[in-house]
Amino acid sequence: MGIYRADECLSIGAISVYRGPTGSLGPGPPGLPAPLPPGAASPRRRFRPEWRHPGAASARSRVTSGPLPPGVASPRRRFRPERHHFRVGPSAAVAAGPAVAPRAAVAVTVAMRLPPRLRLQLRPGAAAAGPGYRQGQSPGPRIREYFYYIDHQGQLFLDDTKVKNFITCFKDVRFLAFFFKQLQPNRSGRYETQFPFVSLCGRERNFLRCDDRPVVFTEILPGTDTGTERLLSYCGAGDRLTVPFQPQNLAVSPRNGRLYHPAPARAGGVGLVRSALALEWDPCFEYELGPAQPPTHFKWEGRRYRLTGELLPLLHGGESADVTITPCQG
Template sequence: MNILKFPKIKPGLRFYSQGQLINNRIREYFYFINNRGELFLQDSKYKTIATRYNDEKFLYNFFQNLRLNTSNRYKEFKHVYLCEGERNYLICQDTPIVYTDLIDVRKDDCDKDNVSNQYLNQLYQTSSDNLALIYNNCLRLTTNFDPSKINVKTEGKIYYRNKYKSNSIVKSALADILAQRFVFDCNDKLPTHIEWNNYKYSLIHT
């Protein structure tokens, strides 16, 4: 079993404990999201598929209601989800939104784990109007796919311009799928376009 260990982050070197009670009325929890869009309790010793959060309802509510942490508490946790007597703090390996899959919205039985050559070729020939990006491994969390919003960083990481007009990282497995359609000019180290459904879209570079 492939087990990934992440160093425990101590917010401002201040102690915290999961579910701690504040003013006898508010409980606080602390979470971490990695670059695969997997959500864990921050202090989980082992962060694996077995220990990540998979419940669709919880993930949907968590990320739909996530906001910037503007309080003076645990500032290293940049985001927080407030829910009926709870503060749920989130710290990110990179970004709070991680695009994890690309699906054809016309298909009721979407197979987001299908990476066969036949499936990918069909995907590449599908109009972007019929495609959606899933984020944070939750089928209920989607955004329309627009190839012109793909941002290739100078270090090679691939991001996507989200609805808040900021960049969110693309999971490496999905980035590999997108990269197969990249177009390079002779003198450029980074791709300049992506070809999708027989059309070339300019890529963003930052």
């Protein structure tokens, strides 16, 4: 008896015969699976020749075999444009109601097709959240408006910059000096809540909002003459924007623990000390009332200053102390 293979099985009616080693036909050995009904495909069959032969008449043939009949999709087609392109048809208009505008009907159709997580972004009024401005907008003839943001490190950015770091901040010293010398409270009647300060340049309005204060002291500089008091530079402008250093007027806010120093009156009268500079001065503070209380004294260049605390009422409102700006000549 020869060895028979299942792939050599032939079906003749309801009788299964097998091709033997010598080519003769005969009944198969016992224990082999029963023959399949006529017209049924083998469960282990993976290759479908009608997909790859151009002459096949199957409706699921590949594109390489010629154009498909109308209305027949390719067997490997995965992209469905009707799921990505939103059109408003009669059904959407009926579902939205006769009083809904065409633009609102589009929103209804899009919301019905998007996943539930994305539908939350299409709430009425969600697109209008935020200040609602556009950089360089012109609300009147020959008027331009720009919007800026300053963080607690004294770095200035365009307000709509997505990634705010040292790479994307403004570094031109001349621009920074001009910008902050023109800074004043925003009383223009526009964006006063979102942008409490504005820097005017002719008919150009540069609105500013801040993480804490519009003036952030970034470094301490030596005095202009020998023996004169030191200077505090702010907002990255170097020696072009400075105020006299007043150690006795340093103040630590009991609310956030940040360090503040007197600033120009037009910028609010109080400026924030940059974190790196505050850490550098930390060993100079003394706490006579205990470490849990604000500092009482500050040691600086061999002298011991008693902190007055005059800035504490100004941190959360009140009148500002006048400090003269000393820009560098030239």
